[in-house]
Amino acid sequence: TKLTKEIQNVLADEKKQREAADKVLRQATAPALEAKRRIHQQEAAEIQQLQNTIGNEVSSLAQQLNQSLHAESTERAFTLQKKQEEHVQRCLEREKITPGKIPGIGPHLTISLEGVGIRTAADCDYSKCLSHPAIGRKRAAALMVWKQGLEAQAEVNMPTGLSLQEDNAIKSKYATSRAQLEAQLLRAQLALKAQQAAVQEKYACSRIPFDSQI
Numbered sequence: 001t002k003l004t005k006e007i008q009n010v011l012a013d014e015k016k017q018r019e020a021a022d023k024v025l026r027q028a029t030a031p032a033l034e035a036k037r038r039i040h041q042q043e044a045a046e047i048q049q050l051q052n053t054i055g056n057e058v059s060s061l062a063q064q065l066n067q068s069l070h071a072e073s074t075e076r077a078f079t080l081q082k083k084q085e086e087h088v089q090r091c092l093e094r095e096k097i098t099p100g101k102i103p104g105i106g107p108h109l110t111i112s113l114e115g116v117g118i119r120t121a122a123d124c125d126y127s128k129c130l131s132h133p134a135i136g137r138k139r140a141a142a143l144m145v146w147k148q149g150l151e152a153q154a155e156v157n158m159p160t161g162l163s164l165q166e167d168n169a170i171k172s173k174y175a176t177s178r179a180q181l182e183a184q185l186l187r188a189q190l191a192l193k194a195q196q197a198a199v200q201e202k203y204a205c206s207r208i209p210f211d212s213q214i
Contacts, residue, residue, distance in 0.1 A: 036207055039203050039207055040203075042203065043199060043200070043202075043203040046199045047196060047199055047200075050192060050195050050196055050199070054188055054191055054192040054195065055192055057188045058185065058188045058189055058192055061181055061184050061185040061188055062185060064181055065178065065182065065185060068177065068178050068181060069178075071174065072170060072173075072174045075170055076162065076170055079162060079166060080159070080161065080162055083159050083162070083166075084155075084158045084159055087154060087157075087158045087159060088151055088154040088155060088158060089122060091150060091151075091153070091154035092120060092121040092122035092147065092150055092151065092154065093120050093121075093122040094120070095120055095121040095122075095150050096120050097110055097113060097114075097118065097119060097120065097121070097124075097143075098110060102142050102143055102146045103142045104138065104139040104142055105139065105142070105143070109134055112132070112134060113132065113135075116128075116132055121146065121147045124143045124144060124146075124147045126140055126141075126144050129143050129144075
């Protein structure tokens, strides 16, 4: 109908007017948008440059600090392990081979074993025992069972931690260098944070004149 056609024409005109207004607005705001885009790129580039310099320094110092902590922990564990092994070894060295203590090992064989350097539990080694002409697999096995039993007993009473003196010796070994690393890391972190804030503030101010044009 004629009315319907008129309504359609009015709507079409309104659409054209809106599109024209949008075009004008886009053209008017395009320079400001482009300027803000360039500012954002420059800001991102400066922030990335800070990450590539001071940020990398922060990462490197943090890694060195972690390595120092790991080295101290490893040395503490190694020292305790060595202390425990020495305890077990001393216990084995105190246990002498005597007649009747081990099945199949009498007076004559005890003296014979001493002649080849097998005097205590610490000296007992399966291959070494077998190399003795009078020691067969059965007697060698008996010697090893005896030794293993003594090892188990010694492990029950072995040290479970370092002494205060041992612990302090390890701590002091790393304390000075770690304190220096921690101070350097803190300075680098503060510098990175301050310079990032300065860059952000600078470009925030640069964007203000264009905000009102969008």
